[in-house]
Amino acid sequence: MELFNVYSLYDITLEKGQGCFVWDENGDKYLDLYGGHAVISIGHSHPYYIDKINQQLSKIGFYSNSVIIPQQYELAQKLGKLSEYENYQLFLCNSGAEANENAFKLASFHTNKKKIVCFNKSFHGRTSAAVAATDDRTIVAPVNVSDNFFFCELNNEQKLNEIFLTNEIAAVIIEGIQGLGGIHIPSINFLNTIRSLCNKYNALMICDEIQSGYGRSGKFFAHQYAKIKPDLITIAKGMGNGFPIAGVLIHPDIKPKIGMLGTTFGGNHLACSAAIAVLDILKQENLIQHALEMGIFLEQELTLLQNKYSHIKDVRGLGLMIGIEFQSPCQAIRTELLERFKIFTGTSSNKNVLRILPPLTILKPDIIYFIQALQSILSNL
Numbered sequence: 001m002e003l004f005n006v007y008s009l010y011d012i013t014l015e016k017g018q019g020c021f022v023w024d025e026n027g028d029k030y031l032d033l034y035g036g037h038a039v040i041s042i043g044h045s046h047p048y049y050i051d052k053i054n055q056q057l058s059k060i061g062f063y064s065n066s067v068i069i070p071q072q073y074e075l076a077q078k079l080g081k082l083s084e085y086e087n088y089q090l091f092l093c094n095s096g097a098e099a100n101e102n103a104f105k106l107a108s109f110h111t112n113k114k115k116i117v118c119f120n121k122s123f124h125g126r127t128s129a130a131v132a133a134t135d136d137r138t139i140v141a142p143v144n145v146s147d148n149f150f151f152c153e154l155n156n157e158q159k160l161n162e163i164f165l166t167n168e169i170a171a172v173i174i175e176g177i178q179g180l181g182g183i184h185i186p187s188i189n190f191l192n193t194i195r196s197l198c199n200k201y202n203a204l205m206i207c208d209e210i211q212s213g214y215g216r217s218g219k220f221f222a223h224q225y226a227k228i229k230p231d232l233i234t235i236a237k238g239m240g241n242g243f244p245i246a247g248v249l250i251h252p253d254i255k256p257k258i259g260m261l262g263t264t265f266g267g268n269h270l271a272c273s274a275a276i277a278v279l280d281i282l283k284q285e286n287l288i289q290h291a292l293e294m295g296i297f298l299e300q301e302l303t304l305l306q307n308k309y310s311h312i313k314d315v316r317g318l319g320l321m322i323g324i325e326f327q328s329p330c331q332a333i334r335t336e337l338l339e340r341f342k343i344f345t346g347t348s349s350n351k352n353v354l355r356i357l358p359p360l361t362i363l364k365p366d367i368i369y370f371i372q373a374l375q376s377i378l379s380n381l
């Protein structure tokens, strides 16, 4: 059987990962500044994480949500504490898109309305409502087309006000930091405006922290740079460090009803043990503070490069979620970083923007190696 060919692949086969590094089948070592789409939070093959998963697997790997799964309670308790959302409720599922689908359903059930505000350059996943809220018409199939979604320019308060004035809005969905769109940060004022408009018009605020959450921004959630609390927060990626698990954090005023949401695999024993290990390591190794410090260092170094090389137009981001915008498309730079310097980096929907999303465990020498590689490339352009 052939694979259904939907991915553009590098001709690389990875065999091993350790910390911020991966090795291919020829033994070549790569610095991973991409974390497989911002998924690797605590580093590859962390021994505590492996041990936790192994231990769980040797007892029971899976049972469905028809029995009590104690690991779900432990996960919810630890997540509530570390994220400072102890009074919220947790619904567990399997992927980012699924988390957003469930957030939309909850908002719609709760408000009895169906219109959603989303933003230009957004990405929320590829399933039906998630893709309808995504600003990329090329991945929206006719079956996903819906007139329930209104797109607004990010940080445009006037436009947002107008949408609320003329429509019955159920929810606003915003990424903590826009990822695939090219690293765009909603302003603190804008987040406050969304919060107050949602309060005023009885709509829910959904924050998609699937990429920007779990410490990547230097806070547990990127929206915590503003002092607002969304009603729903969606999480995935860094949550399981590669083990598929996702979730929705749900405001205490939103009441559950048996059968309201559901999933076969969500919150199974093995997935929860992976997610618990991630939280334990984030805490034990103080990785959120570390991500903040490494992010500041990386941005400073990039700004120095920007001052020296006019090829760099902008450097932006928070913590270890950084976008480098070049004056022109950067695919050749990305390829040279990979082939000559053995460094993985990420693309974005803006061809000029390189995304840097390393494991939160990255160290200064790794950052310096990357800066020197980039400098060497830029000095030859």
Ligand SMILES: Cc1ncc(COP(=O)(O)O)c(C=O)c1O
Residues within 6 Å of the ligand: 037, 095, 096, 097, 098, 100, 123, 124, 125, 126, 175, 179, 180, 208, 209, 210, 211, 212, 236, 237
């Ligand atoms: C902000 C954001 N939301 C949602 C998703 C979708 O997540 P998944 O691919 O796990 O469905 C992604 C994935 O890149 C994302 O970056």
